[in-house]
Amino acid sequence: MLRTLLAPRLVVLHLLVIGVLVSFTFLGRWQLGVFEASGAPRRAPDPAPVSVTELAQVGRHLTGAAISRQVTATGTYDAANQLLVADRVADVAAPGGRAAKGSGFWLLTPLRLADGTTIPVVRGWVATAADAAAAVPEGSVTVTGRLRPAEQTDDVMRNGNLPRGQVATVSTAELINTWPDARLRDGFVVMSAQEPPSRVTPVAAPPPTIGSGFNWKNLAYALQWWIFALFAVYMWFHFVRDDLRRRRKGEERPDSEPAEPAARAEV
Incomplete structure (x- = not known):
């Protein structure tokens, strides 16, 4: 399983998901900060x-x-x-x-x-x-x-x-x-x-x-970015699971077809 998870194709997928998670988390936090600042007295x-x-x-x-x-x-x-x-x-x-x-x-x-x-x-x-x-x-x-x-x-x-x-x-x-x-x-x-x-x-x-009212759109944008991050994790899980299943089936398949029954001995 570890060899499968470290396959080059999946390593690229892991790195991509990590990048997406970091980016979307920071984008959501940024929008949350804008939301909090919108309600502060000015x-x-x-x-x-x-x-x-x-x-x-x-x-x-x-x-x-x-x-x-x-x-x-x-x-x-x-x-x-x-x-x-x-x-x-x-x-x-x-x-x-x-x-x-x-x-x-x-x-x-x-x-x-x-x-x-x-x-x-x-x-x-x-x-x-x-x-x-x-x-x-x-x-x-x-x-x-x-x-x-x-x-x-x-x-x-x-x-x-x-x-x-x-x-x-x-x-x-x-x-x-x-x-x-x-x-x-x-x-x-x-x-x-x-x-x-x-x-x-x-x-x-x-x-x-x-006082100024909160800009609720920014809170919605923050939640949206975090939902996208969760969706990226969900898709990563499915890709990895499907790849593991395919590899497992390939290992269970015989390397060669079973031999034909031996011919009857000549009388």
């Missing part, structure tokens, strides 16, 4: 910044279209009411190339706008509450950043365990009580730039993304 168009007053309102939640939009806001910071959002990690390099590592604080400062309303601004990240960069600039500033929705308020008990001046979340509902004199717009701005410039470590704010 970056949405990022319009130019607009005034925060166009998207964030007093007493009304942000719409889905407003989330992660670039906005600008001009006003003056209320330094007396700045808060520290505890246990936050900076994932952007600090000015001067320093890497900001470990847990620290967001600087959450109310920005009073010209119309008397207030928008919370995350000005950046500091490692400690005593960091000199936490100082609030005086005078009018213009902030550019991304608008984010208010965070969940399921950390009320945790807030009670924090020192005065610190909070666990950026929640509009809680800030209304913390800043009772402010007409607070919903959401908050994660600052990316400020004029005059700021010295604090910026906080990352991802651009808006949109």
Whole structure:
């Protein structure tokens, strides 16, 4: 049997099937990868910044279209009411190339706008509450950043365990009580730039993304390639089996015809 399987004709068949299996398997995996990538969120168009007053309102939640939009806001910071959002990690390099590592604080400062309303601004990240960069600039500033929705308020008990001046979340509902004199717009701005410039470590704010449905055709193509691979194995099995049967029959056949019966002896 081994001699039959290693016959030149079958060796060529074995190599051909192996090549087909490898090729079809990789083609199927490639199509599967395309299918998986088709469902991943992709970056949405990022319009130019607009005034925060166009998207964030007093007493009304942000719409889905407003989330992660670039906005600008001009006003003056209320330094007396700045808060520290505890246990936050900076994932952007600090000015001067320093890497900001470990847990620290967001600087959450109310920005009073010209119309008397207030928008919370995350000005950046500091490692400690005593960091000199936490100082609030005086005078009018213009902030550019991304608008984010208010965070969940399921950390009320945790807030009670924090020192005065610190909070666990950026929640509009809680800030209304913390800043009772402010007409607070919903959401908050994660600052990316400020004029005059700021010295604090910026906080990352991802651009808006949109979901995209899976392209099921690519999954069908992947299955198709793998079915072809299985069919190649099926055909290989039949070719080899038929060849073995033919060889076995050839070995069972006598090498020569049986001899004629001996002639009767002459009387």
